[in-house]
Amino acid sequence: MAVVALAVLGPVMWTLSTSLRDPAESFDLPPHFLPLSPDFTAYREVFTQIDVTRLVLNSALVTALIAAGQMLTAAMAGYVFARMRFRGSTLLFALVLATMMIPVQVTIVPVFMLIRGIGLADTLLALIIPAVPTAFGTFLMRQYFLNLPGDYAEAASLDGAGPWRVFFSVYLPLSAPGMAIVGILAFNYHWNEFFRPLVLVNSEENFTLPLGLVSLQGHLGTGSISVVLAGVVLSMIPALIVFLFGQRYLREGLTAGAGK
Numbered sequence: 001m002a003v004v005a006l007a008v009l010g011p012v013m014w015t016l017s018t019s020l021r022d023p024a025e026s027f028d029l030p031p032h033f034l035p036l037s038p039d040f041t042a043y044r045e046v047f048t049q050i051d052v053t054r055l056v057l058n059s060a061l062v063t064a065l066i067a068a069g070q071m072l073t074a075a076m077a078g079y080v081f082a083r084m085r086f087r088g089s090t091l092l093f094a095l096v097l098a099t100m101m102i103p104v105q106v107t108i109v110p111v112f113m114l115i116r117g118i119g120l121a122d123t124l125l126a127l128i129i130p131a132v133p134t135a136f137g138t139f140l141m142r143q144y145f146l147n148l149p150g151d152y153a154e155a156a157s158l159d160g161a162g163p164w165r166v167f168f169s170v171y172l173p174l175s176a177p178g179m180a181i182v183g184i185l186a187f188n189y190h191w192n193e194f195f196r197p198l199v200l201v202n203s204e205e206n207f208t209l210p211l212g213l214v215s216l217q218g219h220l221g222t223g224s225i226s227v228v229l230a231g232v233v234l235s236m237i238p239a240l241i242v243f244l245f246g247q248r249y250l251r252e253g254l255t256a257g258a259g260k
Contacts, residue, residue: 012236019043019230042230046216049227052234054205055212059191060238062127062208067186069132071179078141079167079175083153093142100135108199115200126200127208131190137182144178145171184246188239209235 013033020038046052081093115126148171156166194210201207213231 042226055209059209067183070134074137077138082145
């Protein structure tokens with residue numbers, strides 16, 4: 001575990017270390033793992049060269065709405081596939097899972113044409129709406145609902161509760177750990193997403209943080225590597241905060257149903 005942790009954290013620590021160097025020291029051979037004279041100038045340059053506040057707000061709005069949308073839609077779809085029986089449900093669920101094997105690069109052209117056709121091109125909604133449906137989240141929530149007792153639904157039905165009331169009042173609160181997994185994974189993925197914003201957004205006022213960080217490289221990569229990595233370190237902080245606050249729910253969700 002120590003070796004795996006070192007392999008995972010090594011690049012992160014190197015990024016943090018390099019962000020504290022001056023540009024000349026970044027290319028020393030042999031390289032020094034720790035900066036000889038730590039300097040936070042690169043972090044100040046990040047705020048000078050790009051509008052960090054606007055980029056963070058755009059990314060926060062996009063990722064928060066996507067995470068909330070995926071949590072709700074995945075819970076609803078997962079509950080239907082787990083608890084309701086209807087003709088063609090198995091085939092429909094298989095089709096949902098099949099979409100996980102289609103890379104986003106294959107569907108980006110029809111998605112772009114559809115977004116442009118409804119007048120949402122170069123808007124934050126162009127990033128939010130197509131990302132709300134989630135096949136992985138639906139699969140995860142279906143498996144989670146299958147592990148919950150069905151007696152709750154029968155008891156609620158005897159008390160006069162309909163399908164919507166059973167879902168929202170009984171099973172939705174019980175599915176909080178599973179929904180937390182969907183939300184955390186969605187937030188981390190779309191916070192760092194680069195490809196879709198690059199294609200669907202053109203105006204700088206709608207740029208997300210990953211797009212803004214690219215401009216730190218300068219023309220033909222002539223920017224300071226220390227400034228670029230300082231921006232990368234700053235971009236990791238929100239995702240780290242979300243993980244720290246949600247790790248308990250993430251752990252509970254991953255271990256739910258593991259024991260009898």
